[in-house]
Structure formats: structure tokens, C-alpha cells
Amino acid sequence: MKVIIIGAGFAGLDLAQKLNNREGIEVLLIDKVTYHQFQPLFYQVATSALEPSSISFPIRKVFQRSRNIRIRITRVQAIRRAQNIVETDTGSYPYDVLVIATGADTNYFGNEKLASLALPMKSTLEAVKLKNRIINNFEDALEVADPMERKKYLTIVIAGAGPTGVELAGAISEMRKNMLPKDYPELDFRMMDIYLLDGLEKPLFNMSPQSSGDASQYLNELGIIQKMKTIVKDYDGENVMLADGGVIKSKTLIWAAGVKGNVPAGIEPELVIKGRIRVDRFNKVIGTPNIYAIGDIATMETPLYPKGHPQLASVAKSQGKFLGRNLIRYTMGEPMEEYEFENKGSMATIARGRGVVDMEKPFKMHLNGVLAWMTWMLLHASLLHGGKNRVIVFVNWLYKLFSFDQTLRLAERYYSLLSDKTIEEIKSEDCREAEENSKAQM
Known part of the structure; x- marks a missing residue:
């Protein structure tokens, strides 16, 4: 049986691992x-707590010893259902x-x-x-002298108060308190506002009322x-316009x-x-x-x-x-079983020593504070692929715990956001300048 899996995220990778080295299945x-990519920790890369390689793992390395799994790195162009073929940039399979x-992917609700x-x-x-x-x-x-203009560069607006938005807001607030004043002593970070916006009534709305309340307090x-x-x-690019008529001036809107x-x-639209x-x-379409x-x-x-499972x-x-x-049952001639999600709970971390956990199994329980934060850390570290990644992430977290610092503040200063010139214009000017210097030397 030839099985094609499109996507090596959590679902696709776990499926491939389940079928690994199974007789009769290619x-x-x-x-x-x-x-x-380990999506739950993207926000820690964005806030300099982890390096990208710590939360990424080569797909081919997972299946180095596999006898029945092959990998293609390409983009899917279309599915031809009638012919049972997947068309990609590199060929048809x-x-x-x-x-x-x-x-x-990110949903902007049609706003280009x-x-x-x-x-x-x-x-x-x-x-x-x-x-x-x-x-x-x-x-x-x-480089900005006007305080009100400078405030635009410092202010950060986050749209969405689910786990991603809440965790990102907490991480940025820790940067504002512990790290940025030391890196930028010329700036007054009392001017830096962090906004968390959401159309729902409270943060972490899909978690329990206790977790939502604790998160809001934190x-x-x-x-x-x-x-x-x-x-x-x-x-x-400078003004976040709200549906109620309000405006927040900021150079950074995180969606x-x-x-x-x-x-x-x-895949037909009606599906x-x-x-x-x-x-x-x-799980059949x-x-x-x-x-x-x-x-x-x-x-x-x-x-x-009845409205579908959460996207977790x-x-x-x-x-x-x-x-x-x-699929293994199918190849053995056994009937398939119906799926139902067994919810063991949900969790989120807000900042150092602050977290919330809603446990459903083996028994129902709500955790908050340091214990919830530690539970979150241990679980996410254990879910990472690769022993090296687990060790690196845990060491980084321990360092941050005792130093109140994030050491990965690396950024490419490829152009000034104050300039009206595009990157292409700057590169073009550099090329012309180099050409003129070469002619002058000749």
C-alpha cells in the first residue's frame, strides 16, 4: 500500500513514525x-530565549533507519483525485x-x-x-528625538489573547523589565506599552474560568x-485602528x-x-x-x-x-475504529513562575503559579524531537531562571526602518557606488 503524507508537522510526523518499518506499507x-518545527516554542525564538535550531529537527534524521519511508522536500501543486496522483514542483507521485x-496558517480574515x-x-x-x-x-x-515618535518604536501590540498571544506578551514584558534597560540605557522603557487585544471577553477564553482569571491577573x-x-x-504600519474607533500608535503589530x-x-470547496x-x-475526507x-x-x-476538535x-x-x-488494521484485514479525542488537559505559561494548567485526566485539577509553570516546562521539553534539543532547551531555561537574561539577542541590521528607501534601493546604490569606485581606480 502506497501512502503519501503531505506535511511533517505534529500530525504527519506522528503518523509516519507509526507506519515506520511496517511490512506491506510504503x-x-x-x-x-x-x-x-515545534510550534509551541516559536514565541521563545521571537523573544531571544531560544535559538531556531533548538526547536527544529531534520526530518530525514528521524527516519535514518527506516526501510519504508522516503522523503521529498517540495511544494504540492494539486491533488488529482481521479488519477490518485499528487502533483508537486518536482514531479507527480x-x-x-x-x-x-x-x-x-495565519488568518487575516481577508484584510490584505x-x-x-x-x-x-x-x-x-x-x-x-x-x-x-x-x-x-x-x-x-x-535615533528618534521626539518622545511621542520614539514611543511608536517601543510600543508593541499583540492581536489575539489565546496561548500564543498570552505567552508572547509575558515574554516581551520580561524583556522590558530585566533585559532591555541594560541593553539600551538611553531609552526610557517606562514609555514602552505592551497591548494584548482580543475580540472575546477574556484571555485564554477556551480554557477554564480559573485559568482565564489567573492569566488576566498575571x-x-x-x-x-x-x-x-x-x-x-x-x-x-504606524497606527493600529480598532473597530470601536480607537487608535494605538505602534510600529509593531503581531498577529x-x-x-x-x-x-x-x-479539494472541492464543498468539502x-x-x-x-x-x-x-x-479521518477520511x-x-x-x-x-x-x-x-x-x-x-x-x-x-x-460537535463543532470539531480544537486546533491543538x-x-x-x-x-x-x-x-x-x-491503516495498519486495514492492511491486516481488520475493521477500523472510530476516533474520539481524549482530552488530558491544556496549559499556558505567562512568564517566569507564572502559568496555568487545566488537567482533565487522570483526574480533574487546576494548577497555577510556579507549579503550573514547571509542569509546562517539563512537558514541552519532553515533547521536543532529539535528545540534544531537549538538553539545550532545558539548559537555556535554567540559565534564564537564575540570570534573568536572554543571551540570544542576535539580529541582522540590514537596513534602517527610519529610512524611506527599500532594501532594493539601498543595494542598488551600493552597487552603483562600488562601480564608480572601480572606474575611478582604473
Whole structure:
């Protein structure tokens, strides 16, 4: 049985590992990058707490000893259902079973200006870009004399108060308190505001009321300005315009307000609802004989989740493993089983010593403060791929715990954000200057 898996995120990678070295199954794993990315820790890359390589792991290294898994790094162009073929940039590949595990991307809800100017954080490269922007803004602020103009460079607005937004806001607030005043003694960081916006009533709305309340209290203690029931209407690069008519002046808008599925071409629109592909209880795409979807891209109606499962790493990993077991049953002539998510709980960290955990299994319990923060750290470190990555991440966290510092404040100062010139114009001027100097020497 030839199985093609599109996407090596949590769902796709766990499925491939479940099928690894299984007799009678050949697997082709397709992804557009050569590495698996640990999304829950993107915000720590963006705030200089971890280096990108610590949360990324080469896909090929995972399957170095595999006898039945092959990998192609390419982009999927289309799925040809009638011919059972996946078309990519590098060629066409036939399949008996196709599994779509393409995950989700940032959702700007059709606002092209937001898409071009706001900063997302759905990949390692986007996290690095965000870190560059934050550090470059502080560098540019040194050259601004007018206090009100300087404040634009210091102020950071985060749209979306889910786990990503809350964790990012807390990490930036720690930078503001412990690190930035030492790096930039000329700047008054009392002028630096951190806004956390969301259209819902409270942060971490999908967690328990206790966790939402604890998170809101921790954010207040960290000096983060929470504006709930607030929707971002537009952004021009300097002014965050709100739906209620308010304006926040900032050079940095971080967008963590929504996601949409990466639906590949070839999947009919009627099979997609709210950006996710409709699947049955076996993760099979509705109306197809041999196409499955798992993880963030899939939506499945079950008795416990009539509106679909939450788009969480725990759901993606669970569906990947479960589908793997079902495909093995299929090759052995056994009936497949219906899927239901066993929710063991959810968690978020707000800052050093501040976290919230909602445990569902083995028993229902709410944790907060230092104990929740330590639980969060231990779980996320254990989920990383590669023993080296686990050790490096844990050592970095221990160093930060005792030093109150983040040592990875590396950014490329490739151009000044104060300049009206584009990068291309600057490069063009450099080339002309070099050419003139060469002529003069001749």
C-alpha cells in the first residue's frame, strides 16, 4: 500500500513514525522544508530565549533507519483525485492512500493590508523575522528625538489573547523589565506599552474560568494592557485602528488572532468548512474513498466535539497516531475504529513562575503559579524531537531562571526602518557606488 503524507508537522510526523518499518506499507512524506518545527516554542525564538535550531529537527534524521519511508522536500501543486496522483514542483507521485496533514496558517480574515504589514508567527522563519523587527525597532528608537515618535518604536501590540498571544506578551514584558534597560540605557522603557487585544471577553477564553482569571491577573501584574472585546480593523504600519474607533500608535503589530487551514488544490470547496476539510470519524475526507485529513486541517463532528476538535498540538499528535493504527488494521484485514479525542488537559505559561494548567485526566485539577509553570516546562521539553534539543532547551531555561537574561539577542541590521528607501534601493546604490569606485581606480 502506497501512502503519501503531505506535511511533517505534529500530525504527519506522528503518523509516519507509526507506519515506520511496517511490512506491506510504503510511505512518501512530503514537506516544503527539511525540518520539523515545534510550534509551541516559536514565541521563545521571537523573544531571544531560544535559538531556531533548538526547536527544529531534520526530518530525514528521524527516519535514518527506516526501510519504508522516503522523503521529498517540495511544494504540492494539486491533488488529482481521479488519477490518485499528487502533483508537486518536482514531479507527480501516485498513491493508494493520501493523508493531508498540511496544518494551518495565519488568518487575516481577508484584510490584505494587515497581511502585508502585521507580523505573524506560524513558522521558525517568521519567529526570527519578528525578533529582527523588535530589535531593529529599539535600535531605530535611539535615533528618534521626539518622545511621542520614539514611543511608536517601543510600543508593541499583540492581536489575539489565546496561548500564543498570552505567552508572547509575558515574554516581551520580561524583556522590558530585566533585559532591555541594560541593553539600551538611553531609552526610557517606562514609555514602552505592551497591548494584548482580543475580540472575546477574556484571555485564554477556551480554557477554564480559573485559568482565564489567573492569566488576566498575571498579565496585570506584568503591566500588560489588556483590551478585551476589541477587534483590530486595520493597520498602516504606524497606527493600529480598532473597530470601536480607537487608535494605538505602534510600529509593531503581531498577529495571533486566528488561523486557517492550508487546503491543497484539488479539494472541492464543498468539502471545506471554515478553512478546514470535513472528515468522518475515521479521518477520511467526506465523499472520498482513500483520502484522509488529520490535525489542524481537519474538522470532525463527534458527540464530545460537535463543532470539531480544537486546533491543538495534542489533537494533531493523537490523530496522527490513531490513523496510523487504523491503516495498519486495514492492511491486516481488520475493521477500523472510530476516533474520539481524549482530552488530558491544556496549559499556558505567562512568564517566569507564572502559568496555568487545566488537567482533565487522570483526574480533574487546576494548577497555577510556579507549579503550573514547571509542569509546562517539563512537558514541552519532553515533547521536543532529539535528545540534544531537549538538553539545550532545558539548559537555556535554567540559565534564564537564575540570570534573568536572554543571551540570544542576535539580529541582522540590514537596513534602517527610519529610512524611506527599500532594501532594493539601498543595494542598488551600493552597487552603483562600488562601480564608480572601480572606474575611478582604473
